[in-house]
Amino acid sequence: MTAETITILTGNALLGGEVIWWTGQGWSRHIDEAAAVPDDGAAVIAAESAAGRVVGGYAIAATRDGAGIRPQHIKERVRALGPTVRLDLSLRPHDPAAAAWIA
């Protein structure tokens, strides 16, 4: 699969505050399950916020290829995985490639 730029939606879970990504049906903690959306996702975010399933939702640009989905801005990559200085607390604590994926 060649790399393509897509728009995906993200936010935080209301109850626990964890970072979540819109899958098209619901929210996942894993960015590779994020769905490409056709617009800024305002309608989805409004509905999901009203239902208490997301807080502070917004759209971001990401690159999708055979390896998965990677946000184009480092801030979103930090959100997707975890703090670069405590990768032991990240979603992939034993992954030696985690640091390079964020940076």
Added chain:
Amino acid sequence: MYQYDTYDQAMVDARVAEFSDQVARRLAGTLGEEQFRPLRLKNGLYLQLHAYMLRVAIPYGTLNSAQMRMLGQIADRYDRGYGHFTTRQNIQYNWIRLEDAPAILTDLASVGMHAIQTSGNCIRNTTADHFAGAAADEVADPRPYAELLRQWSTFHPEFDYLPRKFKVAIIGSETDRAAMRLHDIGIRVVRNTAGEEGLKIYVGGGMGRTPMIAPVIRDWLPAQQMVSYLEACLRVYNRHGRRDNKYKARIKILVHELGADEYRRQVEEEFAHILTLGLEPPPAELARIKAQFADPPFDPAAIEAIDLSDPDFALWVDQNVHPHKAPGHAIVTISLKPAGGIPGDASADQIRLIADLARDYSHDELRVTHAQNVVLPHVRRADLPAIWQQLDAAGLATANLDLIGDIIACPGLDYCSLANARSIPLAQKISARFADVERQRDLGELKLKISGCINACGHHHAGHIGVLGVDRKGVENYQLLLGGSEGADTSLGTIVGPGFSEDGLVDAIERATEFYRAQRQPGERFLDTYRRLGAAPFKEAIYA
């Protein structure tokens, strides 16, 4: 230190009940996020990059071992086993769940702690000299005033929706160890020629986008008029501070735009009116609080001389131990800046160890400094070896106080949703480059401060060397500032030139320190050489 009476406890308990109800309504969907957000901020709960972040108040940076132990317990029970001490003498937890917030606040309330007004557009935690009550140069302990201020500002009904946040710092000596003039209100406790205690009031300082040093607004205020005068200062701000632009909403902008004279005039007018209202607590209230800050029973037989034959111990005593007002005693600074470490972070185990040391050796008292270290304020010199050994075993004995390794760094883009760049990895690289402690001591006093964005939580404007992280077309970039100072000689750093990559900045700092070493005259700190030579030669050396 101050102990809550039943009234204080009832107030904290009422707040826990109020916020618990608000959380329940939020989770049930009957309270929307827009209305809930300022309420949770006023209970210290942010939504950050990875989770909710809770900022717990440590009023004027003072706490006891039971409170410290609870901070460690919260780290273990509700977070990921560590906490972060901040540049406002508070502690932050990065991995909090909203549903746990009521339980956390209940636990905190059980030891007289809270997260009240640690965020939001209200009066925040008042910070103070971390050597208060211990330093030999103190005119008067500022903390009783800080406690009076805490009570006056807590749930103040008129000032709960200010144009912007409001930060106060208070000191009680000529030496400013709290960056007092870089606050919205700075207060120095002074004595007049008759020996009476009074206050010198500065208004309109701050860092961030438009750093300013607070001018003197009131040269002498009788101590027993503090509350009335602050009511006047805050009311003028609440009524006239800008609300059209978030970046122009601090009181420093109001004082700057009105001019100090006009701001003072408006305050005095309001003050004259407020003095007629009987708002001031009686002198007996300040006396009641002061009695709780009386000296602990210092050992009158404590001896000065200690065995310094162990070179590592001797080095730590020389660097991290300050003279105390009581003979045979000392002030210990516990460094939370190990070489290559995360500035200000402490594990739950380390927190518990520090609590035990306070209980065993420091009359059960601790301080948090705005440089993100922890202080044992009242130790006997004879106990220094035992303290050092336990600190050393826990990685808490780095002998780098006020040296280049004693870096102040905000959480940055690793944790904070406001950040433009990461600050901690940069701090770690600098710390590792300069890890050699003899090299650090040769460079001498060198306050290095890193902020990951213009909000300046790392106080970079006040660094002898300051670093500001920016986002340059999606790539992290770092600006280098020189010549800031937070002390009595407060000055703001200036940018030396174009920004650097992370590795480039470490090299640039090294070039700056090498230039200093080549140019310094006897007795000059880095800051002094910079002030003598000016920016131009440093810039030339850095960009050569």
Added chain:
Amino acid sequence: MPDTVIRLRDDAASTAPVVAFAELAAQGNATAVRLQPGDDARALLPLLDRLELVEVAFPGFNDGRGYSAARILREHGYTGELRAVGDVLIDQISHYVRVGFDAFAPDQPISRAAIDHALATWPEVYQRTVDGRQPIWALRHG
């Protein structure tokens, strides 16, 4: 325009037309006036004896200028109705009352029961204001 006004007063509500502060100079005998956040409450001081209703507008709940306006009027002896109007929410009610408001015209309805519950939030208070409550420091020292 909100349907309901909740009053914490026993007297009859004013039926006078509410004059905007900006129009006050032109309306010589107004007895009811509405302040916007940027209006100077002190300009009403010469009129306090004849005013029976002062409305303070809160277009947004987080613009706190109305709190100062209310408290200033009470400090100078205003005893008429002081009504918070607009984005008035239950979580600010206890502070509204402490600075002198005794009536509310919220955009979103609030029940009287909710208000009574909100007013019971604080068993004690730290500051002396205009609500007559003894602050904690007064209780400590008699």
